[in-house]
Amino acid sequence: MKITFFLRGLGLGGVERCAALVGEGLAERGFDVTLVTLGDATNLWQERTRRVKVVDLSQTWNGRKPWTWLAGWRATRQLAREADIVVAATFLMPLYMTWAATRGLRKRVLAWVHGPLADVDASAHMNPIHRLACQSIYRRIGEAVFVSRHARESMSKWLGEPIARGWEVIPNFVENIEPRPPRYPGNPVRLLFVGRIDVEKQPTLWLDTLSALVSRGQLARLTVLGDGPLRAHLQSQAEQRGLASLIEFMGTRHDVADFMHRADFLLLTSWFEGCPLVVLEAMKAGLPVVTTPAGGVVELFGEYAPDYVAEAATGAALADRILTQVPRHPALAGQLRLRAYDYDKNVLLDRWAALLGSPVTIPARHTLGQEQNR
Structure with missing residues (x-):
């Protein structure tokens, strides 16, 4: 055929x-x-x-x-x-x-x-x-x-x-990814964003999340893999808000799995999603995810969605979910790897x-x- x-x-x-x-x-x-x-x-x-x-x-x-x-x-x-x-x-x-x-x-x-x-x-x-x-x-x-x-x-x-x-x-x-070693987050916690820097990804929520974590005494750093029309604006906003030292813009990269192995959380701030590949990659790698309630992404977690999906698309809600995940981090990583079997290639x-x-x-x-x- x-x-x-x-x-x-x-x-x-x-x-x-x-x-x-x-x-x-x-x-x-x-x-x-x-x-x-x-x-x-x-x-x-x-x-x-x-x-x-x-x-x-x-x-x-x-x-x-x-x-x-x-x-x-x-x-x-x-x-x-x-x-x-x-x-x-x-x-x-x-x-x-x-x-x-x-x-x-x-x-x-x-x-x-x-x-x-x-x-x-x-x-x-x-x-x-x-x-x-x-x-x-x-x-x-x-x-x-x-x-x-x-x-x-x-x-x-x-x-x-x-x-x-x-x-x-x-x-x-997605293709199979080597699992990251199970470990508790360090200090600062290492956040990772992968995707296009554009309106539908709501990148200002990155800054709001970092601000919310810092205000609660939790140090954090964000690595951004990707590019887009809002990159310069985000860099300017980060400077104005005193957050520039907490964000590293790496541009488009092909070694996403390596960054996932070094990160503590994948941060997804989208307004909407169909079935985001980066979340499937994180699940296979055993990298805990913190996300806005962005449509199709919620389905990926099934009954465990409350563990990963913030209650609202706000920096405060995303920071709450990160802080809630910290003491359960290795267990959540294992849970995601098991959940990834539902999205097996074969x-x-x-x-x-x-x-x-x-x-x-x-x-x-x-x-x-x-x-x-x-």
């Missing part, structure tokens, strides 16, 4: 990493997998995509160059024609090209939804034309794979429709394989290959 994923590129983003992991895993199970990059020729996952075919169309088609549209459509159309299943790996460009390439072919089409789109739209204020276009296409796709129940519920809210029968939840997974790839290999009858009004009135 041939599976073709349309995505923007194979850079450092979470979607790209998921596409590489799932694509390679399905190829190991005998699927013929093609990853099609539409907007970026970069492939930073070559070592982990040896079994899949990567097709770069970014030099053939460019959304800002209308004279390339026909050639781009023909290329994606041919790839769709050769596939048994076509997966729109994310919204906007890959979703549009999946829709355009499969019209009239009566192919099985899936949407892969990584984030809570109602929350994303509320944060980013999507262009109204893109909003209407994406919503229209999602309503016409009979099957979708969501990385969390929260992402699925958010789609239902965003579309103003009940959850459809063909909407499945298959969480993300278990989740088996679910993907079962979904892709099972026959599905899609209602006519949701078939991309036909024009249907709703």
Whole structure:
């Protein structure tokens, strides 16, 4: 069976990493997998995509160059024609090209939804034309794979429709990570943030958390792995608040596991999350997590969520959770490692394989290959 994923590129983003992991895993199970990059020729996952075919169309088609549209459509159309299943790996460009390439072919089409789109739209204020276009296409796709129940519920809210029968939840997974040695936090406690420094991550909460800990007599230091448009602003704010010596900005790094082994807590301050890969990494490493109640992340902890999720998205609440975790630190680390078995690569790839290999009858009004009135 041939599976073709349309995505923007194979850079450092979470979607790209998921596409590489799932694509390679399905190829190991005998699927013929093609990853099609539409907007970026970069492939930073070559070592982990040896079994899949990567097709770069970014030099053939460019959304800002209308004279390339026909050639781009023909290329994606041919790839769709050769596939048994076509997966729109994310919204906007890959979703549009999946829709355009499969019209009239009566192919099985899936949407892969990584984030809570109602929350994303509320944060980013999507262009109204893109909003209407994406919503229209999602309503016409009979099957979708969501990385969390929260992402699925958010789609239902965003579309103003009940959850459809063909909407499945298959969480993300990450590679295995060597467990960190169990130990109690030192003084100062070492906090770690991994991700993009942007509005949806609410980075001012880092400063609020540090201030709250210091005010309660607990020294703390924060290491930030990642970059983004708010980095300079955060550095300026840290200087003004006298916290600059407590924060170390390391930029984008590939040795995240090494930093996790040295940290005491992973700090997640997001406004919303689908199924954050960095939390899955921390769970496998046995690194206790302190997080805001950011949608899909809460699901990762199951019944143990109160141990890791702050009661509110405030520095005081996050500091409370850190201080509560300190005396239970080794036990919580072990608890997370056990919980990580629920997100085992082989278990989740088996679910993907079962979904892709099972026959599905899609209602006519949701078939991309036909024009249907709703």
